[in-house]
Amino acid sequence: MKTSSFLKKIAWGLVIFIGLSNAVSAQKIQVNGKVMLAADSSALPGVTIRIKNTNIGVVSNSQGNYTIQANIGDTLHFSFIGLEIQNIPVKERKLNVYLKEDEMVMEEATIVTGYGVTHHESAKFKLHSGMRIRGGAMPLAYTQNTEEYNKFAANRFLPALNEPLSTFSIDVDNAAYSNVRRFINQGTFPPVDAIRTEEFLNYFTYNYPAPQEKDPVSITTEVSNAPWNTQHKLVHIGIKAKEVSTDNLPASNLVFLIDVSGSMSDANKLPLLKSSLKLLVKQLRPQDRVAIVTYANHTKEVLASTPGSDKAKILDAIDGLYASGGTAGGDGIQRAYRVAESNFTKGGNNRIILATDGDFNIGISSPRELEKMIETKRTSGIYLTVLGFGMGNYKDNRMQVLAEKGNGNHAYIDNLTEAKKVLVNEFGGTLFTVAKDVKIQVEFNPAKVQAYRLIGYESRLLEAKDFNDDTKDAGEMGAGHSVTALYEIIPVGVKSNFAPNIDPLKYQKTEKNEKKMLTDSPELLTVKLRYKQPDSHKSSKMEVTVIDNNTPIKKSSENFRFSAAVAGFGMLLQNSDYKNNFTFDDVIDLAKQATNYDPEGYRKEFIRLVESAALLK
Template sequence: MRRITIFLLTFIIATAAQSPQVARQITGQVISADDGNPIAGVNVIIKGSPQGTITDLDGRYSISVMEGKTLSFSFIGYVTKEIKVEKQSVINLALEPDMAQLEEVVVVGYGAQERSFVTGSIAKVVNRKAKASAPSMMMYDESAIQYNTEEYEAIEENIFHQPKNKPLSTFSIDVDAASYSNMRRFINNGQKPPKDAVRIEEMINYFSYNYKEPTGDDPFSINTEIAQAPWNEQHQLVHIGLQGKNIPTENLPPSNLVFLLDVSGSMSSPNKLPLLKSGFKLLVQQLRPQDRVAIVVYAGAAGMVLPSTSGKEKDKILEALDKLQAGGSTAGGAGINLAYQIAKENFQPEGNNRIILATDGDFNVGESSNASMERLIEKKREEGVFLTVLGFGMGNYKDSKMETLADKGNGNYAYIDNILEAKKVLVNEFGGTLFTIAKDVKIQVEFNPTKVQAYRLIGYENRALKDEDFNDDKKDAGELGAGHTVTALYEIIPVGVISKFSPVDDLKYQETKITESASASNELMNVKLRYKSPKGSESQLIEQPLMDRSVDLSESSENFRWSASVAAFGMILRDSEFKGDFETKDALAMAKAAKGTDVNGYRSEFIQLVKSYQLMAM
């Protein structure tokens, strides 16, 4: 009897040991231990395996894990934490800031790497005016150098001008946001972004603002505000905001879309073609039966993998995306030509005709120069086919080329660094990304010299126009999408203020005559806008003066203070001479106070980015 009992116990123990582990669905939220705010983009990995996920904008995640396995939670600037999965189904945790982690990061050229990995890098800055590049590098063992061939157009920061000598400021609006997500990619990787990768207007316009809706026939409203400049209390800051008309998705015109996808060998990385496919699957889910999609790919050659297909055949479109693989060289010119040909064959006279180009920008076979690409795309936009550009990846990313293509194609440009950004661009902002409600939108501001000693436009360096371009309907400018907001900031030096930035002395041989009406007026400046309907050729004019009614910064709107905090952080990233003594901690405090409701969590994410950069800068 005793032998039987021992045998049974042995059998039960052995059977239990061989029982399969139980898979558990673990959910939770990751927050920062120092302030309790959620952390987006935390890597949640099953230790010892390649499986994992990342936290969303609310710091939440969900992952299937076998009991007994360990979850690792890691994010730049925080101590990595590991938790063993047992019987729990919810794991919430707070990550502690790691002050020592970033001491092991060194700057190399325009980027940074961990000391154990660093060898050297070259990042190219493209100066269109000089037709040259300005590489920046630090020399290490040549045999170990890993080259970074990313390209950015050189930016010469706007300076102060006197209204007496230059009374007009003219520029094209910009709804692109690629610079912001690209900057985020650098900081999340523990790197300081290149100065010329930081376009302040794109950082500001990454966010939506709570402006009043347009009324009447105009497709957008104009909103203005003035208060103290946070980085210089003697200066003023003028905030100009446009709000595009919101159009319900069901009321949007039918779309004729061509997905032009780069499947060359340079797109094989996980953050390129695999991310591209995931992002476009999100877009496909937004399509309606009246929408149509064709898919063109290019590598060593260009080809069509899906003819124009109704949006109701989602399975067919998704199947075509699933089959895509990377390999070969990059015949970008041939791909663009084929995409425009297919768009023309399926043209919707009353609809939205658009090519969506997704690439790392590395065109190296065929029609690849910026000039030839510009001529082709300018010609096609006049035929009613617009171009949206989505950038992916790092290392060989060609930002300058992609910005050019989008600008010339009457479209917008976004950088997709993760699936959450793909969702923002292709789902949350579906209408604004794909449906234009006004094109060739230009702004011209005239300053009252009796009120304004000097002014400067913050950002928009690549969007500057000649003053005479404002009334020239042949001159191309920016586009505004359904529901989009556009924000611009001017820094003002009031008359009578002594400032080191006062630009030039009074003229010796001539003087500028100021009208009596200017002296009698309480207007600080006059804002004029021109725009065309999406299919129009003649512009419409809107004019609105801004009265000299400055308020204290603390009494300004959340829109004002939030845009100012983002602009200030951009100036810090660019090491601008105009930032004064304003530091990262100041931008952080202002952003926290102006976060507002933050429905999608984008502002909370920005606050987290500023914190990460603050750790890097110590």
């Protein structure tokens, strides 16, 4: 009996020990440290730090510092072009890392000091700060942050009785989310003007029904309580563009317009840009064609239009790019349009893909001048996609202007995972337009709605008369794209400090029969949408009505809950007047209730990002 009792104690001890070991190994901690060059302990900005076998990662900042949430027992993967990769298990919160030179890369490197180029064939050299390495590491710290963002004021509540119409152009851009993610992963909060909530919402895919009729888009609506103010309602509007299989996509005439100026030399700029475009080249078909135009002090057609079947030739041209000189961006754009026009494919996808940090300083450089030039070119049927890279001098404001006025879209690429999302996973949506000049007009029923505010889309607002004006430019939707918009509503009868206080109108009286008609209608609002086919100048209209069925948020769809969580996150980062007592923990709880539909894992990544922001707060 004593032996049996003793053995039981040992068994229970082993169970407890194993349980505690597993608990320790699964403990989530915030790991921080500094990445340095082993040769001289200089800081390494732009190093990618990833949790191995996941898509979770961060980039070291300009001082080489990083912060990442990981579990004890995870392995951190440190990689930097030109340096040896290190895989280090997480054992404690502090982890400084020294990366050594990769001798295989260094032997064939080209050193670029300042704007001069010196070739060293099969010669080893010491890497130090102040050097640029073609195809290799660029461990340069930023001396000054000169990033630029357009200023805007968040939308306010408007009275439905006086202003019943809300009109805006759709926006499929998602650059703001990946850019803000970059700030948070580096351990800092982003500038307020970098937070465009609509681009947060549209970064993610939603489980919307595909169009069934002749229209290239479908409309989905839903109403529930606003999670940050339960007396208010939240209206969710989802637009889904039709899917088109790659085999059925029209032939592409692409021009890669690549910034190879000196400002692009850092590791997270031209080297990442080249790797990103290689992912796109692999998707090309024989009927597709690619030309490459570069700009620095001068513009150059590096590659004449080449069929997608000759991938080796295209990839060789990309490999041969290196950074030096000034930034004649305006001249580069003009030349790229000339190349695209000379190879125009009728009925095909004619598009310029501009890859840059947006820092133009030679020729046409002001946003207003660029805007006017792009507007004159967009009537040619050539679209403009803008891919942003880098940090420190990133010109987000110019990217927005170029993409919006060029009938294209804007993405920010901070790592290869994001490049894969934009150029591989969302290949059709990024490059192939199925509906153009898409705009939405919402009419609110003042018998049900006291006041409303559109969450985001501040730079996309239109006048009511613009909705029926087919000459008014609006946004484009690519194959498989989705667009999400949210309205926060103050119902009639709810007392709110946010409701506008306006005296009753003296000269505009509502007739009794009209008032009764409004009161009897169960409709909360009507959503109207206009679009044009890609080859048409005349718009078509779609229309749906929305009724509030008093659905509690716990019974709302995952689409609704996740979009509300994303909007709440944007409000917290903006320190919005409307956030009330909503917290990062509330965002996390809401998002965790909406992860069943997460084909690429982006929703789970969002939760990790919010957790990181909460720790910073």
